[in-house]
Amino acid sequence: MKSIERENNYCVIMAGGVGSRFWPYSRQAKPKQFLDFFGTGKSLLQMTVERFLPIVPVENMLIVTNVQYKELVLEQVPGLKQTQVLCEPCRRNTAPCIAYAVSHIKGLVAGKRGKALSKDGIWEFEHGINWDAEELNANIIVAPSDHLILDNATFIETVKKGLDFTGSKDVLLTLGMRPTRPETGYGYIQMANNAEHGTGIAGNEEDIYPVKTFTEKPNLEMAKVFLKSGEFLWNSGIFLWNLRAIRHAFMDFIPELADKFSAGEKYMGTVKEEDFIQDMFPTCPNISIDYGVMEKAQNVYVLPSDFGWSDLGTWGSLYSLSDKDEQQNVSLHCDSRFYDASGNIVTLEKGKLAVIEGLKDMIVAESDRVLLICRRENEQHIKEYVTEVEHQFNGQFN
Amino acid sequence: MKSIERENNYCVIMAGGVGSRFWPYSRQAKPKQFLDFFGTGKSLLQMTVERFLPIVPVENMLIVTNVQYKELVLEQVPGLKQTQVLCEPCRRNTAPCIAYAVSHIKGLVAGKRGKALSKDGIWEFEHGINWDAEELNANIIVAPSDHLILDNATFIETVKKGLDFTGSKDVLLTLGMRPTRPETGYGYIQMANNAEHGTGIAGNEEDIYPVKTFTEKPNLEMAKVFLKSGEFLWNSGIFLWNLRAIRHAFMDFIPELADKFSAGEKYMGTVKEEDFIQDMFPTCPNISIDYGVMEKAQNVYVLPSDFGWSDLGTWGSLYSLSDKDEQQNVSLHCDSRFYDASGNIVTLEKGKLAVIEGLKDMIVAESDRVLLICRRENEQHIKEYVTEVEHQFNGQFN
Secondary structure, three states: OHHHOHHHEEEEEEOOOOOHHHOOOOEOOEOHHHOOOOOOOOOHHHHHHHHHOOOOOHHHEEEEEEHHHHHHHHHHOOOOOHHHEEEEOOOOOHHHHHHHHHHHHHHHHHHHOOOOEOOOOOEOOOOOOOOOOOOOOOEEEEEEOOOEEOOHHHHHHHHHHHHHHHHHOOOEEEEEEOOOOOOOOOOEEEEOOHHHHOOOOHHHOOOOEEEEEEEOOOOHHHHHHHHHHOOEEEEEEEEEEEHHHHHHHHHHHOHHHHHHHHOOHHHOOOOOHHHHHHHHHHHOOOOOHHHHHHOOOOOEEEEEEOOOEEOOOOHHHHHHHOOOOOOOOEEEOOEEEEEOOEOOEEEOOOOOEEEEEOOEOEEEEEEOOEEEEEEHHHHHHHHHHHHHHHHHHOOOOO | OHHHOHHHEEEEEEOOOOOHHHOOOOEOOEOHHHOOOOOOOOOHHHHHHHHHOOOOOHHHEEEEEEHHHHHHHHHHOOOOOHHHEEEEOOOOOHHHHHHHHHHHHHHHHHHHOOOOEOOOOOEOOOOOOOOOOOOOOOEEEEEEOOOEEOOHHHHHHHHHHHHHHHHHOOOEEEEEEOOOOOOOOOOEEEEOOHHHHOOOOHHHOOOOEEEEEEEOOOOHHHHHHHHHHOOEEEEEEEEEEEHHHHHHHHHHHOHHHHHHHHOOHHHOOOOOHHHHHHHHHHHOOOOOHHHHHHOOOOOEEEEEEOOOEEOOOOHHHHHHHOOOOOOOOEEEOOEEEEEOOEOOEEEOOOOOEEEEEOOEOEEEEEEOOEEEEEEHHHHHHHHHHHHHHHHHHOOOOO
8 A cells, every 4th residue: 555655654743841840950051852851861752753664654753842842852863854843933733833843845856756946946836736645645643752661562563553554544633541540641432332423434443342432531530430431542642644634634624824824835945934833823813723723633543551650740650650769759760868758759860869858759850950849739739839940040940 | 465466366266167068068178267157258268267367477377188188278378488388298186286286386496596406407396395484475376267256355355354364374365255045066164263373464354254164065945054053164175275275285284196296397398397207196095175175274264255256066056046027038149939838048059049838947958960859957967968979879969
């Protein structure tokens, strides 16, 4: 099947987050995705890029990030060309980010088909060219850069299965994680029964289900019901679709956004792309792909998966994932000695030592001139502290 | 009175401590006396030296320290000549430290009196010269380098009064601090009633009392009795005496030590001093001046004083002395923000920020690759932690 040849696979890695929830460990100058969270020698972004190498040619990888992190991306992923780092001039949530990447991929595909540049240095497109033609093959994976995946082999198998599905069908597929606990920090996806929906598409893939609903983060009671029902999966934020399907979806559900990018199609992949994005991107609506597209489209599917995933969104999730000593203390990057202390997560800069007495269920995080000590149960307040510190110290500790 | 002329005043500052109680803020490479505890820009040693300048000529100041801190002393007190830093090759408590300084001062006094060096480069002493002759004037103050004194003017007045007394009488005088709380961390000195003792010496100085007893650190109940009685003073470890008096005291109460230094008298102040000390000092008994001399001698007096003194021996004493916010938090050297936190003492390296939530009555101290978090009430355990850390990490965090 032509559509699932490796050369047609593209990967869009979203790396624009500023991750204040892990402050002071993650900082505005070096957010979460660029940090070596587990002291393995690789940042979350680097692990994400490497994870996709078996299924996506390196030249088909795109990293979308804020312009301030461009050099950091190129430094951490030296195999990339400058043009593979798509820079957002400002933060506009995931829908504009993905629309930009999709538009850029269209330019790449056009380039591969031998389109020549005009004497003005832009693509010689005829306006209204039929981009939805079968020959414009691109099978796209969209993934966050700052999640943790423990079982790469299963991840690859899962993505391959998904690409088989999206390569041949114009659908929007998301990976749903089978829940292992009543987590209240994640959104959930409810699977529909195939037979009931009877789309005829998913019927061939017994492991892929139409999506019934997307739900926000539930309270604990609701999360327990979700877990028990077996119908709910964690929303991983990893999406698979082909170029046609996602373009149609943007046109159908966020036409304002689709129009803005259509107007710049002729600049994509040319020297004029950057200026176009610089001017246009800030005018995009601030909207997530979940809210703007996935919750509205009818051709949305989910592939239930198990590959040891965490969005690492909170100190709590990091604590859950980490090795603990007998007193349930976690120590990351540093040496620690605990005396009459339990349930703490401690991270200092590498080569440092923590000696901790009489502390229970706390976060102790030190990085680049800031020490945070906070009850684990109150970690949701950290964002407020960052804001207040920013205000008081004019950003010197952000 | 010749004996109290400024040129006859000598000051011995003891700066050999390794101060593990303030670990990790104080470290073996840079103990407490060398640290700028209150962010004033001056170390405790520098403050101590400056405090004595109005009463002691700078060339009459001697700093006794471990050989490993010699360069640090010269760096912090640039007005000193190399020969004013007396180096102990090992730690032997206060009696050998003071005996060394006294012996060195004897050499200085001899030098001033025009003794010529022999062709061997040592003093041309006749053995058994009468060192107790009136003309060998030296009025000596011995003081720790790592205490805090807030009221320097009163301190100077007090020391002047003491020097008047010791310049003319062969006594051992100590400064006793009038207690302001039932402190269990200090030793106490009990004053005798002048009339009862009737020595006839102190009778002329209504503020100077013979000492009845020295006591160890009391428990709280006892400390309250001491405070209420009005007879007890805190033992400051600051001593005043003349050269004759202290030499007689060493000969009378620690003759073994006096003999060792007598044997090297001819080397004091010469190029051979260092080699002599290097060989002999390690053979000295490990004994404190309090136990070895003060508690045994009959001519011991105390001058009750009030000059805002603290030995800064513990985090607790530092906490007591420091400015507090409304929630009784203390922040030293660093910026701190507290949320639902009270009674903490926080010290980070300069320019750092602490954000602390949900912490009560703790010590948070970070310095040079080590973070200590410990309940204030358990600070006496810190020494054990240092020992264990030393053992586990081969001294890399000491």
